[in-house]
Amino acid sequence: MSEEPTPRVGVVVTDTYRPSDDDHDTGPLIEALSARNILAEPVVWHRWPAEDDSRQFDLLVLRSPWDYAEREPEFRSWLRTAASRTQVLNTPELVEWNLDKVYLQQLQQRGVALVPTEWVHTSEELSQALAQHGEEWVVIKPSVSAGALDTELLQADSERALTLGRKILEQGRTVMVQPEVPELSEGREKALYFIGGEHTHTIAKGALLERGGGFLGGHYQENPQVERASAEEIAFGERVISACAAAAGTEIPLYGRIDIVTSTEHGTVLLEAELFEPALNLHRAPHAADALAGAIERTLQS
Secondary structure, three states, X not given: OOOOOOOEXXXXXXXXXXXXXXXXXXXXXXXXXXXXXXXXXXXXXXOOOOOOOOOOOOEEEEOOOOOHHHHHHHHHHHHHHHHHHOEEEOOHHHHHHHOOOOHHHHHXXXXXXXXXXXXXXXXXXXXXXXXXXXXXEEEEEEOOOOOOOOOEEEEXXXXXXXXXXXXXXXXXXXXXXXXXXXXXXXXXXXXXXXXXXXXXXXXXXXXXXXXXXXXXXXXXXXXXXXOOOOXXXXXXXXXXXXXXXXXXXXXXXXXXXXXXXXXXXXXXXXEEEEOOOOOOOOOXXXXXXXXXXXXXXXXXXX
């Protein structure tokens, strides 16, 4: 009687960072899969299968393709190619829906509370949106971005705000203009993680943006710490996960990170739903690596 072949999983990464410094998830996930007798290895998305057609996988799990924002058309094309060869999770349909933060408008229509946002498509709309805020501080960012690229906390009437907005528009992106939320500036954002629809852990990243532009400390640097989420916040995250699946027309995702802040002015609001490349911070929550490996194993067996 022949033995069942050992399943092979590709953990999708990229090559524009040093994994030992930035990616704290791929190593722990591969170890957790190995403990379940599942062979897993990193796969640089834009090299497979174009440069290496020999490796075959039963499943590709998107982990850290963090340069997708600079290579969006190529990444979208790669998703379709990869899906034609094997199963990809989270699904390409969900990922393509999640790539551009305009998805937030669909979630709002489904009753999910957001930070008030002006969606800007032209230079005229940009001037109008900034004028509404007078001298107030606002966050300006593109609707497609990773690692807070082109995201700044600026005074709405400053020349820098106008310049940043125009830069984003020239890149063909939608500009998001949001009022400063004091609780975010105080570092009280929470990232709620869900695997197979179940909450596994919560991380606080700390404040990132410097007033007047740039990052605190001069560069993008998260300081992930395990945090407690209230029952109400977890329930909010569950509703967001379900709303995402419904809006995209897919099943509940294998994994997801729901970024929220509970504020005095707005209550608990969604900042974004990261459904294909969030840092899972498995080095801070080792139990989540086994939970994800278990969910992957069940997928392979189904």
